[in-house]
Amino acid sequence: MNIKSSLISMSLLLLINNASSQQYSAKVLKYITVCTAEKNKTTQTDSVIIQINNREGDHYTEIIIPYYQSEKVSNIFGWIENVDGKKVRDLKSSEITDRNAISNTSLYEDHFIKSFQLKHSTYPYKIFYTYKTTRSDFLTIAWWSPILFGPIRTDTAILRVVVPKNIQYNKSVNNISDYSIDSTNNSIIHIWRSNYIQPMKPEIYSQPQKSYPYVRMAPLNFTYGVDGSTADWKSFGNWQWRLNKGLDILPENEKKNINEITKGITDKKEIVKILYHYLQDHTRYVNVILGIGGFKPYPASYVSENKYGDCKALTNYMKAMLSYMGIESYYTLVNASDQPLNLIKDFAAPQFNHVILSVPINKDTIWLENTSNINPFGYLGTFTQNREVLFITDQGSKLLRTPGLTKEQTLSKSKLEYDLNVSGFTKIFLKYTFSGKLFERFNAIQNDYNDVSKEKIIQEYMPFNNFELVNWKLNKPNRDTARIELNATLNLSKVLNPIGNEYYFSLPSSNIPSFTIPANRIFPVHLPYPICNEDTLIYKLPTGYELKTRCDSVLISTRYGHYSMKMTTHNSNVYVSKRMEVFAGSYSLKEYPEFYSFIKAMKNIDTKKILIKPLL
Numbered sequence: 001m002n003i004k005s006s007l008i009s010m011s012l013l014l015l016i017n018n019a020s021s022q023q024y025s026a027k028v029l030k031y032i033t034v035c036t037a038e039k040n041k042t043t044q045t046d047s048v049i050i051q052i053n054n055r056e057g058d059h060y061t062e063i064i065i066p067y068y069q070s071e072k073v074s075n076i077f078g079w080i081e082n083v084d085g086k087k088v089r090d091l092k093s094s095e096i097t098d099r100n101a102i103s104n105t106s107l108y109e110d111h112f113i114k115s116f117q118l119k120h121s122t123y124p125y126k127i128f129y130t131y132k133t134t135r136s137d138f139l140t141i142a143w144w145s146p147i148l149f150g151p152i153r154t155d156t157a158i159l160r161v162v163v164p165k166n167i168q169y170n171k172s173v174n175n176i177s178d179y180s181i182d183s184t185n186n187s188i189i190h191i192w193r194s195n196y197i198q199p200m201k202p203e204i205y206s207q208p209q210k211s212y213p214y215v216r217m218a219p220l221n222f223t224y225g226v227d228g229s230t231a232d233w234k235s236f237g238n239w240q241w242r243l244n245k246g247l248d249i250l251p252e253n254e255k256k257n258i259n260e261i262t263k264g265i266t267d268k269k270e271i272v273k274i275l276y277h278y279l280q281d282h283t284r285y286v287n288v289i290l291g292i293g294g295f296k297p298y299p300a301s302y303v304s305e306n307k308y309g310d311c312k313a314l315t316n317y318m319k320a321m322l323s324y325m326g327i328e329s330y331y332t333l334v335n336a337s338d339q340p341l342n343l344i345k346d347f348a349a350p351q352f353n354h355v356i357l358s359v360p361i362n363k364d365t366i367w368l369e370n371t372s373n374i375n376p377f378g379y380l381g382t383f384t385q386n387r388e389v390l391f392i393t394d395q396g397s398k399l400l401r402t403p404g405l406t407k408e409q410t411l412s413k414s415k416l417e418y419d420l421n422v423s424g425f426t427k428i429f430l431k432y433t434f435s436g437k438l439f440e441r442f443n444a445i446q447n448d449y450n451d452v453s454k455e456k457i458i459q460e461y462m463p464f465n466n467f468e469l470v471n472w473k474l475n476k477p478n479r480d481t482a483r484i485e486l487n488a489t490l491n492l493s494k495v496l497n498p499i500g501n502e503y504y505f506s507l508p509s510s511n512i513p514s515f516t517i518p519a520n521r522i523f524p525v526h527l528p529y530p531i532c533n534e535d536t537l538i539y540k541l542p543t544g545y546e547l548k549t550r551c552d553s554v555l556i557s558t559r560y561g562h563y564s565m566k567m568t569t570h571n572s573n574v575y576v577s578k579r580m581e582v583f584a585g586s587y588s589l590k591e592y593p594e595f596y597s598f599i600k601a602m603k604n605i606d607t608k609k610i611l612i613k614p615l616l
Contacts, residue, residue: 026050026057028154028196029126035142036162037169037219042138045075047130048148054123060149061119063129066111068294071135073114078129080120088120091129111287137224139295139350141169141217146176146194154196159215161190168220170230172347175213190217204513206523210342218349225296236348237333237390237397240295244331244392247299248320254304258321268327268361273377275321276368277479283317284308285371295350314370315355322359329359329368333390334402338437340387340528345399356384358391358400367402374447376480380405382437386528386584404529407581409482410436411532412511418495418539420612422503425468425491432486436529442484446474458486463508467492496612502548504611510535510580512602518593525587525595531561537576541612547574548613554605560587560595563602578606 029049036043050060067073078091096116118127146157163169164187173179178193192215200208218230228239250258261278262271286308297312300320309317315331322329335341336354343351359366367380375381386404391397413433420426434442445457458472472488496503510533515521541547547569556563561582568575580602587595 024057024152025054026052026060026149027152028148029156031146031148031154031157032160033142033144033158034160034162035144035217037138037141037164037167039164039167040223041134041136042141044133044135044142045130046133048128050127052120052123052125052127057123058119060152061127062117063115063127065114065131067114067133068111070137071133073131073133075130075132076114076116077131078116078118078127080118081126081128082120082122083124083126088125091116091118137222139218139222139224139228139230141219142215143217144192145212145214147196147212151199151201153199157194157196159190159192159194161215161217162187163190163217164188169217170220170347170349171215171217172344173215175211176215200522203521203523204515205339205525205527207339207342207526208523211523216344216347216349218347230348233348233390233399234397237392238395240331240333240390240392241394241397243296244316247297247316248323249299249301250320250324251301251304254301254321255324258324262325269366271325272322272327272359272361272366272368273480275318275325276370276377279314279318279321279370280373280375282307283314284373285314286310297355311355311371315357315368318357318368318370327359327361329357331392332356332358332400333392334384334387336383338382339526343388343399345388352390354384356380356389356402358389374443374479376482378480379482381440382529404584405436407530407532408435410530411534412436412438413534413536415536416508416538418505418537420496420505420539420542422496422542422545425493426495428464428467428490428492430486430488430490433483434486435483436532439482439484442474442486443476446476446484458488462488462490464490464492466494496542499611502611502613503545504609505539506607506609507537507576507578508535508607510578510602510606512580512599512606513582515596515599518596521589521592521596524589525592527582527584527586530584531580531582533578533580535576535578537574537578539574539576539610541572541574543572544615545612546572546615547610549609549611551576551608551610556598556601556605558594558598559583560585560598563605565605565608574610580606 027050029051032047034045052058052061065073076096080088082088096114098112098114100112118129141163142159142161144159146154148154173192176192176194180191182189182191194213196213200211202208220231221227221229226239226242229235258275261274265271265274283303284307287310297316298309300317303309303313303317319329319331332355333352334354334356335343335352357368357370359368366378368378369375369380369384380402382405385402388399388401391400412435415431417429418426445454449457454474455469455472459469462469468491470489470491472486474484474486476484495505497505513531551565551567553567554563554565561580563580565576565578
């Protein structure tokens with residue numbers, strides 16, 4: 001049976017309950033994937049039926065098929081049917097676009113996208129599409145989940161994997177129990193059936209991927225550039241080392257440059273810093289895959305001559321420069337993400353999306369992010385801190401963990417000085433000192449945006465309504481400081497609110513994270529790094545007024561974190577100091593009510609109202 005006929009059969013067998021389906025803007029009725037492994041390639045055919053219930057669901061009619069240049073996408077078919085099962089129209093080949101997947105951080109990418117739209121004007125309707133992907137020199141056989149779109153449900157999902165009997169493989173399966181196996185003369189056929197009935201809504205500081213259903217399958221032995229194995233992490237890492245072997249040769253003119261900029265320097269850490277700055281100042285990040293897909297880096301000579309590369313190439317280039325200076329360093333695979341993803345430890349296959357460099361010196365290790373021209377020396381950042389990585393060596397490749405950010409590295413401070421006024425604008429002088437994630441955000445803003453865009457972002461960041469931004473300035477003390485300052489002056493209306501002949505004002509929030517009530521929390525809490533804020537508030541009272549109410553000193557101390565507030569006065573000034581810290585860690589749903597009580601207690605105190613009255 002051909003692909004088109006198969007999809008038609010699927011549509012005839014589908015019985016749709018329109019009443020139940022209308023609670024979703026769209027849903028995946030059926031999602032079938034067939035993966036076939038051969039000696040030197042795999043083919044994957046995906047067939048999908050989506051029901052669009054209303055205008056909001058039209059978002060899911062824009063189909064995107066991502067692929068690498070080393071892959072081939074073919075046999076794309078699609079059509080639309082109305083609610084009665086009558087075909088409305090077929091997808092035309094002229095409607096399929098093919099483009100480069102350019103991102104904001106890259107000059108060029110070797111990721112491509114085929115896309116098309118199947119949209120109708122009468123609801124509900126169904127869209128059908130199918131396509132085939134062919135991969136050669138494969139490292140994985142199947143990498144599948146029934147979740148096609150996170151916000152909408154999947155009623156039925158089937159994965160069928162056909163593997164020759166002479167190919168050994170490893171697999172990892174999570175939260176899928178409906179499994180059967182069959183065989184032919186030459187092949188083993190694995191079939192998993194699943195669904196995604198209750199879409200998982202994103203939650204702050206959670207790891208929902210731990211609950212996602214998935215199937216991962218990889219060949220035990222493979223040839224991908226060089227022979228390799230997924231038997232264990234040592235074997236897999238040693239394959240990566242052999243793939244990289246011989247790519248660290250620098251041209252003579254590059255060696256001359258290195259000699260000149262390190263002349264007279266004997267301290268190894270200083271040499272590493274000099275070469276890191278040289279890398280940042282003379283290369284650009286581009287996301288290009290060369291040769292053997294996304295695993296083999298450009299040679300160091302290529303980066304030296306062309307002054308660009310992806311994470312693999314730039315890391316290999318940095319490693320080559322250090323090697324020339326007699327400094328050992330290690331190519332390190334990591335999964336970069338805001339929230340660390342859990343590594344499947346017993347499944348030694350590609351689970352990484354990024355490469356960094358580790359440089360052991362004496363009893364310390366310097367970690368280098370080589371794709372950023374603005375990263376401080378030795379700063380990993382929130383995207384690669386506190387997670388397992390694969391440390392690549394010629395013999396002893398192993399899993400290690402990157403260091404987590406400390407509370408000092410994530411502490412952000414604010415100092416706000418209010419010149420309170422009962423009859424006009426209140427002038428505010430503020431100084432923010434950002435660390436951690438906020439540092440990374442504003443460091444990028446400082447370097448990647450023009451002044452008009454910067455001012456718009458700064459205005460949106462301000463925790464006030466009805467204000468005029470008089471002036472602002474971003475300042476980073478030096479290139480290797482992992483903090484950045486924002487100084488600004490604002491004219492603010494409605495700071496003081498009248499009550500008879502008295503006035504009150506509310507303390508600004510300390511950026512305490514917002515968590516849902518325990519009854520609605522679905523996933524455990526996972527804080528990958530501490531959340532720390534320190535606020536100093538200075539209020540100059542209007543002439544002729546004095547403080548009527550004051551805040552008692554507060555100290556909350558729990559196993560989840562600390563919070564403190566203190567108020568003092570001097571002459572006509574009121575001083576409020578607040579400090580908040582939520583500890584890094586994982587907190588189960590069982591203890592979440594206690595954790596939430598801590599967050600709620602901080603919020604109840606944090607924005608207290610202060611009353612002032614006329615002098616007698």
